[in-house]
Amino acid sequence: MNATFVVIGGGIAGVTCAETLAFYQPEQEIILVSESSLIKTVTNLLALTQTLTSFNVEEASSNVLNSKYKNINVVHGTLNKINDVEKHVIIDINIKINYEYLCICTGARPKLIPQAKDNPYVLGIRDTDSIEYFIERLKDSKKIAVVGNGGIASELIYKIQNTDIDWIIKDDHISATFVDPGAGEFFQSSLHKNFNTAEQSPSKQMRYEEEGGSKSGAALGPDWYKHFQIKGACELPAQVKIHYQTELAEVKIDADCEHPVKITLNNGQEINCDLVISATGVEPNLNFHGSSDFKLSPLKEIMVNEYMQTSLPNIYAAGDVCHAYWDHAQHWFPMKLWTQARQMGCYAAKCMSSALNEEEILQDFCFEIFTHTTKLFGYKVILLGLFNGQKLGKDYEILFRMTKEHEYVKLILQNGKLQGAVLVGDTDLEEMCENLILNQLDLSDYKEDLLNPDIDIEDYFD
Numbered sequence: 001m002n003a004t005f006v007v008i009g010g011g012i013a014g015v016t017c018a019e020t021l022a023f024y025q026p027e028q029e030i031i032l033v034s035e036s037s038l039i040k041t042v043t044n045l046l047a048l049t050q051t052l053t054s055f056n057v058e059e060a061s062s063n064v065l066n067s068k069y070k071n072i073n074v075v076h077g078t079l080n081k082i083n084d085v086e087k088h089v090i091i092d093i094n095i096k097i098n099y100e101y102l103c104i105c106t107g108a109r110p111k112l113i114p115q116a117k118d119n120p121y122v123l124g125i126r127d128t129d130s131i132e133y134f135i136e137r138l139k140d141s142k143k144i145a146v147v148g149n150g151g152i153a154s155e156l157i158y159k160i161q162n163t164d165i166d167w168i169i170k171d172d173h174i175s176a177t178f179v180d181p182g183a184g185e186f187f188q189s190s191l192h193k194n195f196n197t198a199e200q201s202p203s204k205q206m207r208y209e210e211e212g213g214s215k216s217g218a219a220l221g222p223d224w225y226k227h228f229q230i231k232g233a234c235e236l237p238a239q240v241k242i243h244y245q246t247e248l249a250e251v252k253i254d255a256d257c258e259h260p261v262k263i264t265l266n267n268g269q270e271i272n273c274d275l276v277i278s279a280t281g282v283e284p285n286l287n288f289h290g291s292s293d294f295k296l297s298p299l300k301e302i303m304v305n306e307y308m309q310t311s312l313p314n315i316y317a318a319g320d321v322c323h324a325y326w327d328h329a330q331h332w333f334p335m336k337l338w339t340q341a342r343q344m345g346c347y348a349a350k351c352m353s354s355a356l357n358e359e360e361i362l363q364d365f366c367f368e369i370f371t372h373t374t375k376l377f378g379y380k381v382i383l384l385g386l387f388n389g390q391k392l393g394k395d396y397e398i399l400f401r402m403t404k405e406h407e408y409v410k411l412i413l414q415n416g417k418l419q420g421a422v423l424v425g426d427t428d429l430e431e432m433c434e435n436l437i438l439n440q441l442d443l444s445d446y447k448e449d450l451l452n453p454d455i456d457i458e459d460y461f462d
């Protein structure tokens with residue numbers, strides 16, 4: 001087989017890359033290699049500000065792409081080998097595809113705690129299969145432990161019903177990968193709330209049926225939990241006990257006990273439970289031959305330059321598998337998120353298309369400012385720029401406003417200029433904050449009024 005562009009991976013980065021290529025290069029052959037007959041697609045894309053978008057991510061049959069774009073051909077299989085000299089890839093054992101340009105979007109997989117090795121009681125969550133397996137195991141569990149303090153742990157703790165949870169975190173506050181201790185405390189009041197039953201009802205269609213067994217692979221995304229009922233075997237609502245500044249030291253199994261998993265924390269405390277969830281980050285999927293030739297980051301991600309090019313000729317990469325190895329704009333930094341996987345997939349396609357046309361390309365504007373919108377503990381959360389003072393050392397000022405169970409607003413200023421913002425709740429401040437971060441207006445004279453709820457501050461800057 002031959003194609004001008006070959007994209008590997010049916011997650012959001014790969015699908016966005018293939019779709020963008022189809023738009024820019026309607027006459028060229030594009031092959032998307034997907035391990036599964038299901039792919040991830042973006043729907044309901046909504047621009048909240050100039051750079052901040054919200055969208056749904058849905059699983060769809062790969063036939064959707066074949067029928068939507070006449071020049072995309074989806075090949076089902078697994079990348080086995082790259083030959084960057086002869087410019088071909090081997091899919092599975094014997095499917096050879098010659099390419100002009102190749103984009104690797106093979107994503108990542110859970111980086112589990114070391115105690116997970118050969119231990120069926122320690123689970124990770126990534127794709128639909130893994131969440132379905134977890135839910136099945138949870139049905140019989142009265143007590144579980146969750147390790148990790150990032151996105152997955154924060155969402156699970158809020159969503160799990162009828163199971164007692166021991167939450168083991170390294171930090172002194174919850175949800176530390178996203179927010180500061182103040183916001184962590186703000187969220188904490190939601191930990192023991194009874195959940196809104198409407199939100200908890202799983203939607204009727206959980207997933208498309210996949211031909212030939214499940215092999216979805218691509219990561220779950222925004223609001224994934226809406227499709228599932230995550231419920232254990234306790235009669236009572238979940239009780240959450242947080243173990244701050246602790247790590248898991250040991251996991252032992254005694255299948256004859258009521259709670260077969262005995263874990264020991266590094267402070268010596270012992271906990272008995274039925275299951276351990278390791279929500280401890282991800283590692284890139286470099287599960288193919290030829291991958292060792294790529295220049296890799298210390299975390300073994302494929303390094304890409306400002307044009308999404310890897311160290312190998314005509315090979316690009318995007319999404320969770322790669323590391324943005326360029327001089328980042330002051331208010332941007334990489335984080336493994338849907339938004340960035342989508343932006344990188346789209347931009348990699350533009351870069352490959354420009355390379356084919358021998359055109360110059362300017363880096364996409366989305367890499368000027370970090371933006372993330374999500375929902376944590378039932379609240380809308382918007383993170384902008386250097387929202388946790390990243391890159392600023394200790395030399396910054398914080399403006400802060402909080403109304404318990406309503407909103408939490410934190411603005412980070414340096415030399416009177418806005419550098420980042422955490423906006424929790426319906427604050428309506430995202431557009432103003434984004435503009436102030438991008439235009440670096442000196443706010444020294446407005447500081448007192450910036451978060452004064454009695455002043456319509458946006459009028460100042462119109």
Ligand SMILES: Cc1cc2nc3c(=O)[nH]c(=O)nc-3n(C[C@H](O)[C@H](O)[C@H](O)COP(=O)(O)OP(=O)(O)OC[C@H]3O[C@@H](n4cnc5c(N)ncnc54)[C@H](O)[C@@H]3O)c2cc1C
Pocket residue numbers: 008009010011012013014033034035036077078079080105106107108109125126127151152216217218219220221222223224285287288318319320321336337338339340341374
């Ligand atoms: C539970 C969960 C919730 C999340 N929630 C959010 C959220 O609310 N907001 C947010 O911004 N981000 C969220 N994320 C992160 C986000 O899902 C990822 O950053 C994003 O999906 C990465 O997309 P990707 O295409 O790079 O990788 P993936 O989605 O991992 O896709 C990679 C694809 O490549 C395939 N593949 C792997 N190896 C090969 C091979 N050798 N050959 C062929 N195909 C291969 C895989 O099967 C997979 O389909 C969440 C992640 C998880 C796990």
Ligand SMILES: NC(=O)C1=CN([C@@H]2O[C@H](COP(=O)(O)OP(=O)(O)OC[C@H]3O[C@@H](n4cnc5c(N)ncnc54)[C@H](OP(=O)(O)O)[C@@H]3O)[C@@H](O)[C@H]2O)C=CC1
Pocket residue numbers: 113114147148149150151152153155170176177247248278279280281282335336337374375
């Ligand atoms: N709403 C959203 O935006 C969501 C985003 N996601 C994304 O999905 C991916 C996977 O999520 P997740 O697994 O939560 O990863 P995250 O990277 O978000 O968080 C991992 C957490 O685990 C901790 N950790 C790492 N190793 C250990 C260890 N050995 N023992 C104890 N704690 C450890 C990390 O601490 P430290 O950092 O100190 O090492 C960190 O608190 C991430 O890219 C995340 O951003 C997932 C769900 C929701």
